[in-house]
Amino acid sequence: MGCQIEKLKEEKKTGSSIAYGCDELGKLKSVLVHTPGDELNLVNESNYEHWLYDEVPDISGYVEEHRQYQGLLESNGVRVYELSDHVDENRELIRKMPNLTFLHDTAVISGKGALLSKMRPPARENEEVVVKEALNNLGIPILSEFNGSKGFFEGCLLLSKDTIFVADTERHTYPFILEFISNILTEFEEVIYTRIPKARRYMHPDTVFNRIREDLALAYLPAFEETCLFTEDSSERIDFKAYMQEKGMEIVPVSDSEQNRLACSFVPLESGTIIHYDTSLDRDTKKDLAGEGVEIIPFHPEALLAGGGSLRCHTLRLCRRKK
Numbered sequence: 001m002g003c004q005i006e007k008l009k010e011e012k013k014t015g016s017s018i019a020y021g022c023d024e025l026g027k028l029k030s031v032l033v034h035t036p037g038d039e040l041n042l043v044n045e046s047n048y049e050h051w052l053y054d055e056v057p058d059i060s061g062y063v064e065e066h067r068q069y070q071g072l073l074e075s076n077g078v079r080v081y082e083l084s085d086h087v088d089e090n091r092e093l094i095r096k097m098p099n100l101t102f103l104h105d106t107a108v109i110s111g112k113g114a115l116l117s118k119m120r121p122p123a124r125e126n127e128e129v130v131v132k133e134a135l136n137n138l139g140i141p142i143l144s145e146f147n148g149s150k151g152f153f154e155g156c157l158l159l160s161k162d163t164i165f166v167a168d169t170e171r172h173t174y175p176f177i178l179e180f181i182s183n184i185l186t187e188f189e190e191v192i193y194t195r196i197p198k199a200r201r202y203m204h205p206d207t208v209f210n211r212i213r214e215d216l217a218l219a220y221l222p223a224f225e226e227t228c229l230f231t232e233d234s235s236e237r238i239d240f241k242a243y244m245q246e247k248g249m250e251i252v253p254v255s256d257s258e259q260n261r262l263a264c265s266f267v268p269l270e271s272g273t274i275i276h277y278d279t280s281l282d283r284d285t286k287k288d289l290a291g292e293g294v295e296i297i298p299f300h301p302e303a304l305l306a307g308g309g310s311l312r313c314h315t316l317r318l319c320r321r322k323k
């Protein structure tokens, strides 16, 4: 611990920065996580829905599984940074935020800096303030953030150094999406926007789509109600599957029941290798993926399921690199 603090001071003092950027689907090098703590005590029988939990978490089991997951990452060569080691000013906030552990939703890290979310009040309000401080202390610049307070935007997916995927979910307001798209198109070539049903099971973009490799992804296409491609000077309706196919990406469909078990939300360790809940995919889908040469590193969740999130949701990917 002492040595972490020394390190933190040093990072601040020298303003040095760690390697960052997940634009390429290369080997996962480093992540930011938040091991949940006292804040989980806020969630009880009468308020778990308010706190966006599916049930009251078994705290020791929850923390234990989170630690096991961190161990799995480390044993696969991923450097794991702990959020609270890099937060000073906003430490008090951490104890009030039972969803802070779902760091995936608060920021996406591109090679040009972080795309910071604006979390939806009341349950997730201000999580981005804590994450911003940590990223700052780690030396990762903020590329985009929201200034207005009358809306929310809980994240996007970075598909490459040119392409961002935005889903219009129950956790996004349309004016914030438009603001995001117009700002980010100065840095990225295109934004794929898709409207999906406003329901908890589709709360974030990772619930309907994710890449396993540059040429392979899992998606739940029935949720794609309308998809548009935005570039600096045009916007047009597209067929998502056909557009991705044109770009050389095949989509393996998941079923309604798999989508509901977070099938599309996994952590690529490297291109073609994913860490995933062992409860998310049916045998047939696993077989299809094995046929494609995909390796799945299974993780069995019990207590973690109470939070309604996947391993991916618990993981803010900081750096990926192709060898």
Ligand SMILES: NC(=[NH2+])NCCC[C@H](N)C(=O)O
Residues within 6 Å of the ligand: 051, 052, 053, 099, 102, 104, 105, 124, 203, 204, 206, 207, 265, 307, 308, 309, 310, 312, 313
């Ligand atoms: N990217 C995700 N699917 N995150 C899941 C977040 C779960 C969290 N309890 C919430 O409802 O906000």
